[in-house]
Amino acid sequence: MKGDHIKYKDGFKYQLAEDYTVQTGIKGTQTITYWLQLERDGLLTIRKGYAWDGPSGPTFDTPDSLRGSLVHDALYQLMRLGLLGQEWRDRADDLFQEICEEDGMPHFRAEIWGEAVNHFAASCAKYGNEPPVLIAPRPCSVPLFNQLNPENLGA
Numbered sequence: 374m375k376g377d378h379i380k381y382k383d384g385f386k387y388q389l390a391e392d393y394t395v396q397t398g399i400k401g402t403q404t405i406t407y408w409l410q411l412e413r414d415g416l417l418t419i420r421k422g423y424a425w426d427g428p429s430g431p432t433f434d435t436p437d438s439l440r441g442s443l444v445h446d447a448l449y450q451l452m453r454l455g456l457l458g459q460e461w462r463d464r465a466d467d468l469f470q471e472i473c474e475e476d477g478m479p480h481f482r483a484e485i486w487g488e489a490v491n492h493f494a495a496s497c498a499k500y501g502n503e504p505p506v507l508i509a510p511r512p513c514s515v516p517l518f519n520q521l522n523p524e525n526l527g528a
Contacts, residue, residue, distance in 0.1 A: 382504045385424035387439065394418045395444055395472075399464055404456040409447050411457065419447050428486070429494070438486070441472035445490070452498040462498050466491045 400415045410418040425446040427434040434442075448465035451457035470487030474480060 378508050378510060380506050380508055382506060384426050384504055386427050386434070387425055387443070389419060389421055389423045389425075389443070391421050392418060393440075393443065397444070397448065397464070397468060399448070399457070399461050402457060402461075404451060406451075406454070406456065409451060411451065417444065417447065419443065423447070429497070432486070435478075437476040437478035438473055440476055441469045441478075444472055445469035449494070449498045450503075453500060453502050455500045459498065459500070463491070465498070466494070 395417050397411070397415045397417045399411065399417075401413060402411060403413045404411050408420045408423040410420075412418075423443075425443055428438045428442045432438075445465055445468065448457060448461065448468070452459060452462065452465075466487060469490060470483045473483040473486065478486075
């Protein structure tokens with residue numbers, strides 16, 4: 374059907390199979406989106422279906438890093454949307470490390486990751502730095518039939 378397309382974002386590896394709630398220690402702010410709810414007492418609920426990319430950087434995903442990356446990505450998304458102040462970035466980074474250690478990650482590895490996100494991830498929390506919306510199929514100025522015509526290929 375002409376004009377049919379979808380809009381989407383890529384870069385996500387995981388999708389939450391059930392709601393997840395965690396105490397963040399981020400108090401005094403309340404915000405609600407379709408996927409995320411942060412209460413004034415610091416309780417963060419991430420809704421079933423939320424998608425995230427897991428740990429970022431030159432690393433590999435392990436079970437002891439997934440919950441920490443989920444919470445960290447959710448908090449950073451709230452910052453990118455302007456719904457959570459940048460002053461909470463250090464707390465989000467610390468929480469990532471704390472959760473990874475709670476989930477069995479060796480302290481030295483969690484500390485290295487914690488330092489890495491603290492030093493290199495600021496742009497990922499920057500207001501307005503949401504991934505772009507992509508369109509499929511991509512709009513094309515030349516119909517596919519014309520693209521396949523040998524005269525259009527310089528043959």
